[in-house]
Amino acid sequence: MEKDGIVNAILFLYEDWLSRIEYREMFIDEAQIWVKAGDGGNGCVSFRREKFVPKGGPDGGDGGKGGDVYFQAAENLDTLLDFAGGHHWQAQNGQPGSGSNKHGAAGDDLIIKVPPGTLIYDVDLNLLLKDLDKVGLKVCICRSGKGGRGNKAFATATNQAPRNSEPGKKGQERNIRLELKLIADVGLVGIPNAGKSTLISRCSAARPKIADYPFTTLEPVLGIVELSDFRRFVMADIPGLIEGAHNGAGLGFEFLRHIERTRIIVHILDIMPTDDSDPMDNYNAIRNELEQYSRELAKKQEVIVANKIDLDPDGKAVADLRKKLNKTIYPISAVTGSGIKELTELLWQKVKEAKNATEQ
Ligand SMILES: Nc1nc2c(ncn2[C@@H]2O[C@H](COP(=O)(O)OP(=O)(O)OP(=O)(O)O)[C@@H](O)[C@H]2O)c(=O)[nH]1
Numbered sequence: 001m002e003k004d005g006i007v008n009a010i011l012f013l014y015e016d017w018l019s020r021i022e023y024r025e026m027f028i029d030e031a032q033i034w035v036k037a038g039d040g041g042n043g044c045v046s047f048r049r050e051k052f053v054p055k056g057g058p059d060g061g062d063g064g065k066g067g068d069v070y071f072q073a074a075e076n077l078d079t080l081l082d083f084a085g086g087h088h089w090q091a092q093n094g095q096p097g098s099g100s101n102k103h104g105a106a107g108d109d110l111i112i113k114v115p116p117g118t119l120i121y122d123v124d125l126n127l128l129l130k131d132l133d134k135v136g137l138k139v140c141i142c143r144s145g146k147g148g149r150g151n152k153a154f155a156t157a158t159n160q161a162p163r164n165s166e167p168g169k170k171g172q173e174r175n176i177r178l179e180l181k182l183i184a185d186v187g188l189v190g191i192p193n194a195g196k197s198t199l200i201s202r203c204s205a206a207r208p209k210i211a212d213y214p215f216t217t218l219e220p221v222l223g224i225v226e227l228s229d230f231r232r233f234v235m236a237d238i239p240g241l242i243e244g245a246h247n248g249a250g251l252g253f254e255f256l257r258h259i260e261r262t263r264i265i266v267h268i269l270d271i272m273p274t275d276d277s278d279p280m281d282n283y284n285a286i287r288n289e290l291e292q293y294s295r296e297l298a299k300k301q302e303v304i305v306a307n308k309i310d311l312d313p314d315g316k317a318v319a320d321l322r323k324k325l326n327k328t329i330y331p332i333s334a335v336t337g338s339g340i341k342e343l344t345e346l347l348w349q350k351v352k353e354a355k356n357a358t359e360q
């Protein structure tokens with residue numbers, strides 16, 4: 001009997017540990033918390049009592065104000081994970097006043113750090129309070145309560161010994177929903193059927209539709225690529241581009257605005273196009289469309305990826321393309337997974353370098 005109890009306890013601890021691991025690995029981009037500013041301290045009722053001062057008069061001090069609650073966008077945060085376990089966030093209360101006219105100490109403000117790009121909503125009012133879209137931005141979300149006055153403050157000519165004081169005011173409280181807008185670090189471009197959606201579904205939890213006909217993807221899809229040690233970056237899959245997109249061919253190129261803010265473009269080439277087109281011509285056609293869209297976009301750092309190498313077992317097509325383009329090409333197969341680990345590590349490195357460069 002006792003043995004069963006121990007086994008159950010071990011099993012329980014093991015399951016608890018497992019669920020915690022899953023929790024940490026899950027990407028949380030939304031959280032709901034309750035925040036409250038500090039209450040003001042109560043005013044004090046007290047009378048001065050000294051040996052040679054009879055009827056010394058009121059000397060009850062005021063209570064201190066409570067702390068306010070702020071949200072601030074901090075640079076080195078990129079998830080809302082910190083809020084997964086803690087639902088109550090409260091600033092300090094003010095201290096009550098005391099005798100000898102002593103004011104109570106004010107409560108400390110609470111500054112809650114969130115990743116840049118966090119939207120702050122009031123749940124009950126269903127209202128967006130603030131979009132903290134830049135590092136350092138700070139906003140006061142709950143105002144603290146004022147401290148109450150002590151009896152000294154109530155003394156008048158007619159009432160020199162007041163026995164009344166004020167209680168501190170309550171601090172404001174709110175139910176807050178935090179929502180983290182993902183901003184893609186890496187954008188996938190390429191002709192239809194190149195395998196962009198297959199790649200994002202291979203390296204993130206995003207599950208866009210994949211099919212062997214062009215223009216399967218009609219809307220941009222974001223996925224979070226997770227690497228070891230909690231490293232992660234955001235990848236955007238967008239609809240395929242074709243020659244003449246700037247004149248409206250295919251789906252046009254309007255959706256390129258979704259990757260205007262990405263740091264890096266990943267250009268996916270189909271190494272064995274079923275229409276027998278030349279991967280180099282396809283590459284040049286897409287580059288031309290990017291130029292037509294915006295010079296800024298075209299100037300972004302580009303990583304060229306040759307996909308579907310499982311269809312090129314001797315590597316001839318990749319070698320050919322390398323020679324013709326005279327650029328670095330990363331071979332992968334989004335279907336077998338070959339080369340994907342190397343590619344995502346490389347992209348992480350480049351995203352990190354680009355982030356560091358803009359922060360300096
Ligand atoms: N053999 C092989 N087939 C692949 C590979 N990657 C993708 N495919 C196939 O290519 C076809 C198109 O893949 P998608 O991922 O839908 O291509 P896409 O670039 O997202 O296409 P659009 O959304 O139309 O722009 C599908 O039939 C995939 O199974 C690969 O590495 N090897």
Ligand SMILES: [Mg+2]
Nearest residue numbers: 196197216217
């Ligand atoms: Mg697609």
